[in-house]
Each structure stands twice: as C-alpha cells, then as structure tokens.
Amino acid sequence: MNSSARKRVLIVDDVENNARVLEAILMVFDVDIEIARNGHEAVQMVMDIPLDLILMDIAMPGLNGFDATVQIRKFLGDRQVPIIAITADVTPQTLNKVQLAKFDAFLPKPIDVPKLQAVVAQMVSPVETENTTISTGSPTSEHMQEPAAHVH
Structure with a gap:
C-alpha cells in the first residue's frame, strides 16, 4: 500500500x-483519484504508480475486470491492493467468478452510495484489518437500498 498520507484510488x-x-462519490475522502478506461490501462497504471485501492468494473471491452484483476494480482505478488468488483451482473456465475478472481469486495450497480463509502472507508482507513472482504453471496434487498447512484 501507498505509505504517503493521501491514499490513491484507481477507478x-x-x-x-x-x-x-x-x-x-469518493470526493468525501482525502484521496487522489486516477481513472483508467479499460483493463489494459488499469494493469499499466498498477505497474507505474503505487495504489491503495482499485474500483474495477467487470464488463469492459478488451481486457475485462476479471482478467485485469488476475493480471494485477500476479504482478503485485505479495504487495496486494484491495480491489472492489463493480457490476450490474449479479448472476451466481458472476458472483462465483468474483470470488475466483480474488476481489476483496463486490458492489452491484446501481451503486448504493452509503455502502460504497463504507467499504472504501474500511479499505483506505489508516487502521489495517485482516478481513476486508464483503460478502459476495446472493444479492439481497440490501443491494437495492436508496439512494443509489446511477452507474450502469
């Protein structure tokens, strides 16, 4: 993880x-935000700059979020960065792939803003915790709480 005072988040x-x-949504945190438009850019950015958290869309052309995460995990080795999967696809197959790709958390679209902020706060807070995984079980009504940001 980045040891500087400000954390760096990649979207x-x-x-x-x-x-x-x-x-x-993340402007409430004292973080620097980087944006990548696809999995290839994300992998390159991980190689070039220290990051503290990655919010990874799953469905992207070219290198999708699953494959990008596998490449990032392989490149980082022991130096892991939390990665949150974000997708509108909440099928059991996708949830299983999220677990297999070793995402640290899963958030369905549309994004539940308080839930996203709670997960981000947990992962970028100065207090290190051993278990930052959010359940990737079957989607429940809690995923559909208002207010939801319209990220599709």
Whole structure:
C-alpha cells in the first residue's frame, strides 16, 4: 500500500460518466483519484504508480475486470491492493467468478452510495484489518437500498 498520507484510488470503467459518478462519490475522502478506461490501462497504471485501492468494473471491452484483476494480482505478488468488483451482473456465475478472481469486495450497480463509502472507508482507513472482504453471496434487498447512484 501507498505509505504517503493521501491514499490513491484507481477507478476502472469504460463508461466515462460511470467513472465520473464514482469519482464524485469518493470526493468525501482525502484521496487522489486516477481513472483508467479499460483493463489494459488499469494493469499499466498498477505497474507505474503505487495504489491503495482499485474500483474495477467487470464488463469492459478488451481486457475485462476479471482478467485485469488476475493480471494485477500476479504482478503485485505479495504487495496486494484491495480491489472492489463493480457490476450490474449479479448472476451466481458472476458472483462465483468474483470470488475466483480474488476481489476483496463486490458492489452491484446501481451503486448504493452509503455502502460504497463504507467499504472504501474500511479499505483506505489508516487502521489495517485482516478481513476486508464483503460478502459476495446472493444479492439481497440490501443491494437495492436508496439512494443509489446511477452507474450502469
């Protein structure tokens, strides 16, 4: 993790508006935000700059979020960075793939703003915890709470 006072968060989404909505949601934190438009850019950014957290869209053209996460995990080795999967696809197959790709958390779209902020706060807070995984079980009504940001 980045040892400087300000944490650096990477948002990966091929839809610029979605990335900008996520960026606006994260403005409540004292973090520097980087944006990648696809999995290839995300992998390159991980190689070039220290990051503290990655918000990874799953469905992207080219290198999707699953494959990008596998490459990032392989590149980082022991120096891991939390990665949150973000997708509108909440099928059991996708949830299983999220677990297999070793995401640290999963958030369905549309984004539940308080839930996203709680997960981010947990992962970028100065207090290190051993277990930052958010359940990736079957989606429940809690995923559909208002207010939800319209990130598609």
